Amino acid sequence: MRPRAVLPDTLHRSKPLRLHGRSVAWLPPLLLLVGIMVLDANTSGRFRIISWLVLVPAVAAAICGVLGTVALAVLSLLVYGVMDASWPHEYQNGLPDFVLVVVGSGLAALACSVRLRAERRMLHMRDVAETTRRTVLRPMPQGWGGLDHAAVYLAADSEARVGGDFYDIQPGRHGTRLLLGDVQGKGLAAVEAAAALLGTFRESAYHEPVLTTVAGRLEIRMLRHNGYSVALGRGDSDRFATGVLVAFPEDTPATVEVVNFGHEPPLVVTPDGVRSLPPGDGLPLGMGDLASAPPPVLRVPLAPGETLLLVTDGVTEARDAAGDFFPLRDSLTKALARDPRTAEPRRLVRFVRDGTLDHCGGRLGDDTTIFAVRRRTVGAADAAGVADAAGGSR
Incomplete structure (x- = not known):
């Protein structure tokens, strides 16, 4: 099932x-x-x-x-x-x-x-x-932070409803930032770590003008959380989280800033094809003291209409009966050739979700998050407003 x-x-x-x-x-x-x-x-x-x-x-x-x-x-x-x-x-x-x-x-x-x-x-x-899920993965209105977005979260344990995957969009004084990540491990301990990181992200992403500072605060929060867990006798001093932090600067609408904490690099999906963002060389959150320098901030182009696709390893490590991994990029390339509208966030998330589940036969080995965003154009925002008004008049 x-x-x-x-x-x-x-x-x-x-x-x-x-x-x-x-x-x-x-x-x-x-x-x-x-x-x-x-x-x-x-x-x-x-x-x-x-x-x-x-x-x-x-x-x-x-x-x-x-x-x-x-x-x-x-x-x-x-x-x-x-x-x-x-x-x-x-x-x-x-x-x-x-x-x-x-x-x-x-x-x-x-x-x-x-x-x-x-x-x-x-x-x-x-x-x-359900309350825990909505606290960690809070619902976001359409157009939140000036972004068209769609997301789906699939728990490997269908009864748990929430795990170590997390994501959020935070508009702020210095543009909109988003975060997607995956805490190492499972269970309530992973949920607690995810909630701690999201709380720090929501505050620092709103107030801090520099993305490097937001990244630094996330690293410190992970270390503090590990120290707190050890003080309680849980022995989670080595827990870490991979993640991707993305900023959409207001002054450069054709670029994004990306900090990668040891996570799978996002894909840029366009009607014409798929490309990967540079992987970066940052270590996972909680392991920053092993690096000689903080993870770099990569400034990469993202044209209007291009969609940023971020996934956790529940997608990239999904296996079929023969043990083969899900070919995400090849599948997307073929789907875009058939229908360029697959690049739209909602269609894109639906396609990746269905493809992942079909590939692994519905047996997910890990929590799975699929998150697609792109800058909201004026025309799209107006169309959404008209649709909302029409829906309210029925």
Whole structure:
């Protein structure tokens, strides 16, 4: 089964069978009860199946609420009494089977109560996970920071909903900056590190005029977080994070500034093809003390209409059954030749998502983030505004 590509803003809670907005969860056990009655009435006295009524509350316990289960259990007992009494005495099942139905009904009601309690607990835990996800990977409005953007996050653990991948766009006093990264490791420790880095990025990217300072603050934050973890006895002193920090300067709309912290270099996707940005030689965040100099800031061209594609290693290291990696760049080149509109952020993210999942058969070995951005042109912004207005007038 494929992981869900887009997580909803609110969780879809489990609901009973519904028809025209009304619950019909009681219908299957009721049909079972009627079926047992009909079969018992049309069998010989030597082969009675009325005791099978014990199955009715058992089925109700799996799909109905407690009250519905109890109601069907009581109905089963009444039907048992009426149907069994309608046979001659020598063919009646009598008290033993009646006790069986009583005991089965009681156990079914108990099982239903336990099921509902477990469901409430599970939904509560999913709510917590969803809140955590929205805190780390906050939703961003269209046009945020003057960028057209699209992103998808796929957790390797479909129930976890959030992991060590992180991304964000932060408009500020000195232009818009974005950050995408991947914390080493998994679990809540990786989520905590990602949240710490995002918090630092959101503040420093807004206030600091120089991208090198933002990069330095991220490195310091990673080291401080590791020290804090060690002080708690967790032993995470060597945790690190790869990442890409990108700035969109306001004074040079045809260029971007990039700092690469040991991450896969972004791709520039245009209707005419694909090219890679220079890889840079920065070390991952948390390992800066091993380098003789901070990672360089690369100034590279990015023309209007060109899309910047950033992915985590869940894409680049996705393997098929033969063990081959997903050929991201070749796949994009072929897709653009077929349809140049694939370079649009939303189409691009959708294509990479589907291609990755198809390549690995839906079995992701790592958390996967796909993030596409490009500068928003005046025409695109106006068109989006018209679409929003039209949507609001419906």
